[in-house]
Amino acid sequence: MTAPRHALGLAIAAGFLAYPWLLTSPFYERMGALVLLAAISASAWNLLGGYAGQASVGHAVFFGAGAYLPLLLFTKLGWPPVAGVPVGIAVSAVIALVVGFPTFRLSGHYFTMATVAVAELVRLVVSNWDLLGAAVGLSGPAVPRGWWDLSFRSSVPYYYLFLGALALVLLTTWQMQRSRMGFYLRAIKAGDRAARSLGVPVRRYKLYALILSAAFTSVAGSLYALMVGFVDPDSGLGILISVEMLIIAALGGAGTLFGPLLGAVILIPLQNATNSWLGGTGSGASYMIYGAIIMLIARYQPGGLMNAWTTLQERRRRRAAPMEVRRAA
Amino acid sequence: MIILQVIVGGLLLGAVYALFSSGLTLIWGMMNVVNFAHGDFVMIGMYVAFWIFTLAHGGPLVFGPAAAAVLFGLGVWAYVGLVRHVMSGTLLSQMLATFGLALVLRYSALWGFTSNFRTLPDDLVGGALNLGGILIGMPLLIAGLVAIGLTVALHLLLTRTMIGSQLLAVSEDRAAAMLMGIRPDRMQALAWGLAGIGAGIAGALFATFYPIAPTVGESLALIAFVVVSLGGFGSVPGALISGLVIGVVEALSAYLWGPVWKDVVVYGLFVAVLWIRPQGLFGK
Numbered sequence: 001m002t003a004p005r006h007a008l009g010l011a012i013a014a015g016f017l018a019y020p021w022l023l024t025s026p027f028y029e030r031m032g033a034l035v036l037l038a039a040i041s042a043s044a045w046n047l048l049g050g051y052a053g054q055a056s057v058g059h060a061v062f063f064g065a066g067a068y069l070p071l072l073l074f075t076k077l078g079w080p081p082v083a084g085v086p087v088g089i090a091v092s093a094v095i096a097l098v099v100g101f102p103t104f105r106l107s108g109h110y111f112t113m114a115t116v117a118v119a120e121l122v123r124l125v126v127s128n129w130d131l132l133g134a135a136v137g138l139s140g141p142a143v144p145r146g147w148w149d150l151s152f153r154s155s156v157p158y159y160y161l162f163l164g165a166l167a168l169v170l171l172t173t174w175q176m177q178r179s180r181m182g183f184y185l186r187a188i189k190a191g192d193r194a195a196r197s198l199g200v201p202v203r204r205y206k207l208y209a210l211i212l213s214a215a216f217t218s219v220a221g222s223l224y225a226l227m228v229g230f231v232d233p234d235s236g237l238g239i240l241i242s243v244e245m246l247i248i249a250a251l252g253g254a255g256t257l258f259g260p261l262l263g264a265v266i267l268i269p270l271q272n273a274t275n276s277w278l279g280g281t282g283s284g285a286s287y288m289i290y291g292a293i294i295m296l297i298a299r300y301q302p303g304g305l306m307n308a309w310t311t312l313q314e315r316r317r318r319r320a321a322p323m324e325v326r327r328a329a
Numbered sequence: 330m331i332i333l334q335v336i337v338g339g340l341l342l343g344a345v346y347a348l349f350s351s352g353l354t355l356i357w358g359m360m361n362v363v364n365f366a367h368g369d370f371v372m373i374g375m376y377v378a379f380w381i382f383t384l385a386h387g388g389p390l391v392f393g394p395a396a397a398a399v400l401f402g403l404g405v406w407a408y409v410g411l412v413r414h415v416m417s418g419t420l421l422s423q424m425l426a427t428f429g430l431a432l433v434l435r436y437s438a439l440w441g442f443t444s445n446f447r448t449l450p451d452d453l454v455g456g457a458l459n460l461g462g463i464l465i466g467m468p469l470l471i472a473g474l475v476a477i478g479l480t481v482a483l484h485l486l487l488t489r490t491m492i493g494s495q496l497l498a499v500s501e502d503r504a505a506a507m508l509m510g511i512r513p514d515r516m517q518a519l520a521w522g523l524a525g526i527g528a529g530i531a532g533a534l535f536a537t538f539y540p541i542a543p544t545v546g547e548s549l550a551l552i553a554f555v556v557v558s559l560g561g562f563g564s565v566p567g568a569l570i571s572g573l574v575i576g577v578v579e580a581l582s583a584y585l586w587g588p589v590w591k592d593v594v595v596y597g598l599f600v601a602v603l604w605i606r607p608q609g610l611f612g613k
Contacts, residue, residue: 055421057428102604109363112424113554114603120551121596128589189419239547243432250425284436284543291432294425298415302422 016163020156029155035268036162037224042248042260043169044216049246050254051173051182052209053189054104057242058115061099061122062092062214064237066221068126071138071231080148081140085222092218093211100210104203116239123237137232140225150226158227165223166261169216173257176212185209189255217245240287247294253304262305267293334463335584336577341465341473343576344569348476349531349549350556351483351568352404352524358563359500359520362412362423366431368550370525373434374400374532375541379447389454389537396529404525408518431546438543446540454537472534477569479530483523484565496520500563548592555599 015022019032041063049055069091070084103114126132144151152158176182184205187195196202225231235241248267253259271286278285301308353367364370377399378392387395407430415426454468487493498506499516506513539545556575560567575595582594 049421053420055424109357109361109420109424110558110603113363113558114600117551117554117596117599121593121600124589124593124596128593243428246425246428250421254421278440284439287432288436288440291429291434291436293429295411295429295433298418298422298426298429299411302415302418302425 020159026155029159031269031272033155033159033162033227035264036159036166037220037227038244038248038268039261039264040162040166040169040223041217041220042245042252042264043166043173044213044220045245046213046249046254046256046260047173047176047216048206048209048213050249050256050259051177051189052185052206053255054206054209055112055246056115056210056213057112057239057246058099058117058119059213059217059245060237060239060241061095061119062217063221063224063241063245064122064126064231064233065092065095066218066223067225067231067236068132068138068221070222071140071225072132074140075133075138080145080150081222081226082148082150085219088218088222089215092214096210096214097207100207104206104210115242119237119239119242123233123239126237127233133232135233137230137235140229142229151229155227158223161226162223165219169219170257170261172212172216177257181205181208186255243290247290250294250297250304253306256304256306259304259306266305330462332581332584334465335580337460337463337465338469339577339580340573341469341576342580343573344473344476344480345531345534345572346552346556346576347480347569347572348534349528350553350560350572351480351565352527353553354557354560354563354565354568355483355487355496355520356524357557359496360416360517362416363427364407364412364524365424365427365550366407366434366546367524367528367553368548369431369434369438369546370400370403370528371532371535371549372438372541372543372546373403374529375536375539375545376438376442376532377529378533378536379449379541382449382453389533392536393530393533396533397526398529400525400529400532401522402525404521404523404528405518407525408521412521413514413517431550435543435546442543444543446542448540449536466538468538472537475534476531479527480565480569480572483527484569486523487565492519551592552595555595558599559602 020029023029023032041059044062045056045059066085066088069088070079070081073079073084073087074081099114099118103111127135132138141149141151150157150161176185184195184200187198187200188202188206192202221236225236228235244267248263249260250263251259251267252261252263267290270289274286274289297304303311349367349371353364356362356364374396377396378389381387381392381395385391407427411426411430412423415422454471456467458465458467458470485493487496495506495511496516496519498509498511499513503513506516535541552575556568556572559571559574560569575598578598579591579595583591586594
């Protein structure tokens, strides 16, 4: 059983590594990079929303912190944008502490609503804050001053940069999943009170998950800013940024290691296609389809596609089991 | 004098907030489900009013009840077709279901009706009332009074009638209510229908003095969240008081610092309450 699974895993990894050589047009290169970027942020969201069951609709705050700070430090102090990445992570962690500490006292719904309110609050304040470019936004280096500005014309270098970051997120998630923290978070997801009665330090571990999740979301925001070289309140802090992370993770399977990646591989090309069929990004047709997808997922397959796959496999194995028993006898 | 006028205007607008928020709090208190599409229900009510007026020249007495009927249907459908099936599931799947509904409603409206702002003619409910120097526009005055009346009526329905007792029985103990011969599913569908009616009428009232756009649902939903969490979950009187408070806070901050900052102040208030009194100002 494990040998074919290892082979499948290796084949998929090789596919991701070879992708820019297989489809070599700027359109597909860029789409590949965008799929990986969506997978990074959805995987980061997954650490808190999937594993700990604390569904945030405000992760755009962390994405925005990651996108704004490198460009702010470039604009004001001339730092290479990449040097702002750790600053973005630090700011995100502080925001996570400030927001998470009070809200985690309450039930999950309350947390979700609080995240929406905080994210909108931050977006409104940034939209009116001249230091952060107000409604116009901030731009990165127009012409790279050297390799350290990480400003490339082709999408391929970004593709590999994102692939490395995604590997880091998935590795961290995998480690966490097998560690004490993974078990604690799953206990918290199943029920706060039951987990607490079993001696799980609930609030502390929710906070750990939030900070870890915020840090990686911030990295996703920074990578976005590095590639696009521009951020404004809508593209960095809009509520749809948060919604997209949630939908991608839920489609593939929230609380599974590869669910968010699967969701991104399906949803980002789909978004591209619907936008070109139904006309422009402005008409919102792709969000109509997003909405329909998550409604259907919630109604018929709440565990996401990864879960559907595992259930199918188990059913097949159970059907095969009597045969083996017979052979043994 | 002008500050008094601002406060009265805020109270009247706050009454409409209270009307649609009371539906959200009813559902939340009864079955611990948050309807993320609630603001978009109000938006649909606004469009029902707009299209009935534009296509059939029906006045407020026609489009008000029509919006209530359409949203009653939508509310019941949302429960029977969607929420009922996810209620026993995880928090995430409950949230995704109503969030998905919100996106579908919002972006179908954007796709079908375009993002243009639409308005009903100013003279539809014309005139203004002069109360010793305080000028109040007639549409806002009527909207506020109707909204207060309906919110109080909802409270009386819940506390003074047989149906209200049955609704409360289901929210307190589903199994015991079932043993008493109450059908919980039917009661919960009714609660969603009632919430729909509140949202629909609020939408029709808004339409008489507010620009109509597909995306208004987002900020209305946030206002409803703030009202419900200030007022305490499940409490209709709490929603009424905090709706009025939010209306005044919003009007005053818009007057003092400019309209851009009114949402900042309201959301900031919400976050502050989270910090200090997470069960809500009037919650237990």
